[in-house]
Amino acid sequence: MLKRIIQSCFFIIGGTLxxxxxxxxxxxPLNLVDHALINNPYVTAILGAVIFYALSFWLIDYVVNFVxxxxxxLIKTPVTDILFGTLGxxxxxxxxxxxxxxxxxxKIPFIDPVIPILLTLIIGYLGFQVGFKKRDELIQLFSRxxxxxxxxxxxxxxxxxxxxxxxxxxILDTSVIIDGRxxxxxxxxxxxxxxxxxxxxxxxxxxxxxxSDALKRNRGRRGLDILxxxxxxxxxxxxxYEGDFExxxxxxxxxxxxxxxxNGIVVTNDFNLNKVCDLQDVQVLNINDLAxxxxxxxxxxxxxxxxxxxxxxxxxxxxAYLDDGTMIVVEDGKNYIGKHIDVIVTSVxxxxxxxxxxxxxKAYGKAL
Numbered sequence: 001m002l003k004r005i006i007q008s009c010f011f012i013i014g015g016t017l018x019x020x021x022x023x024x025x026x027x028x029p030l031n032l033v034d035h036a037l038i039n040n041p042y043v044t045a046i047l048g049a050v051i052f053y054a055l056s057f058w059l060i061d062y063v064v065n066f067v068x069x070x071x072x073x074l075i076k077t078p079v080t081d082i083l084f085g086t087l088g089x090x091x092x093x094x095x096x097x098x099x100x101x102x103x104x105x106x107k108i109p110f111i112d113p114v115i116p117i118l119l120t121l122i123i124g125y126l127g128f129q130v131g132f133k134k135r136d137e138l139i140q141l142f143s144r145x146x147x148x149x150x151x152x153x154x155x156x157x158x159x160x161x162x163x164x165x166x167x168x169x170x171i172l173d174t175s176v177i178i179d180g181r182x183x184x185x186x187x188x189x190x191x192x193x194x195x196x197x198x199x200x201x202x203x204x205x206x207x208x209x210x211x212s213d214a215l216k217r218n219r220g221r222r223g224l225d226i227l228x229x230x231x232x233x234x235x236x237x238x239x240x241y242e243g244d245f246e247x248x249x250x251x252x253x254x255x256x257x258x259x260x261x262x263n264g265i266v267v268t269n270d271f272n273l274n275k276v277c278d279l280q281d282v283q284v285l286n287i288n289d290l291a292x293x294x295x296x297x298x299x300x301x302x303x304x305x306x307x308x309x310x311x312x313x314x315x316x317x318x319x320a321y322l323d324d325g326t327m328i329v330v331e332d333g334k335n336y337i338g339k340h341i342d343v344i345v346t347s348v349x350x351x352x353x354x355x356x357x358x359x360x361x362k363a364y365g366k367a368l
Contacts, residue, residue, distance in 0.1 A: 085128050177227060198258055267284075301345060306320035308333050312333075317334060320333070
């Protein structure tokens with residue numbers, strides 16, 4: 001189909017050039033002015049069309065490959081890059097036209113017809129480059145959350161409240177999808193706005209789901225099931241971002257780039273990605289922080305009743321767990337493995353990676 005379209009274009013171009021250029025060629029250098037058959041626009045149009053149609057059989061493969069290469073590049077290029085690059089090009093062409101109008105009035109020989117062409121090429125190129133390379137700043141300018149002010153009267157005092165007009169995108173990474181808790185968080189309504197799932201994250205999930213390792217394969221399939229649940233069963237808007245950043249190899253770096261592009265928020269439970277987002281000045285929501293925030297507060301000196309599960313890394317340490325999965329490291333707890341004992345909290349260590357409680361047995365004399 002594409003070849004037929006290109007050959008048709010060659011045929012039309014050849015016929016058009018035959019009408020306008022072929023007479024000058026035949027009647028000039030070839031000196032065929034006396035041949036009435038040649039000095040005919042219909043004949044020259046047909047002749048030009050036939051010549052270009054014949055050339056198309058020789059050039060068709062090169063043109064098709066070039067068109068497919070351009071199509072592949074356009075498909076892989078994010079739509080925002082194309083949009084802002086085209087916008088910059090249009091503005092550049094308008095500026096070049098406006099600058100060319102007064103220059104044409106001078107009627108400078110030889111230079112007059114060349115300057116508009118040069119202005120169109122140079123300023124059009126500069127406009128495209130500015131629009132393309134400044135797209136992040138333009139997107140932030142256009143997508144900046146607006147506010148509308150509303151005055152309310154509370155007990156005779158007039159207060160001005162700022163209400164958000166739009167909500168920022170929440171961009172999910174691979175780890176938070178596989179984790180699964182994000183679906184429950186969306187179900188409860190704690191996340192508002194639009195959920196964005198990048199295509200390169202889906203690709204990574206698919207790669208994990210196709211892994212030869214059984215554990216990785218199950219994790220990838222679990223992530224795909226979680227996405228299906230979010231899309232079908234949870235009343236929240238979900239968008240698949242089709243764009244990619246070919247110049248960037250790491251998925252985490254692509255997420256940071258996309259967050260800057262959309263002025264969005266990265267949702268993750270990856271401690272390292274959390275740190276990268278902080279360094280890149282990108283807002284991040286770590287669900288481990290949320291999980292730690294809603295856990296019961298445990299203070300040093302409190303008493304807990306736990307079951308010792310296994311021994312710890314250090315000498316005579318024992319390990320126990322709370323119902324929410326929080327690890328408790330019990331000093332001198334190795335002798336109580338398999339027993340339920342009372343322990344006293346000595347300290348609590350809490351980070352984005354999780355929470356750890358250190359304790360000691362309340363009564364040493366009960367050990368066997």
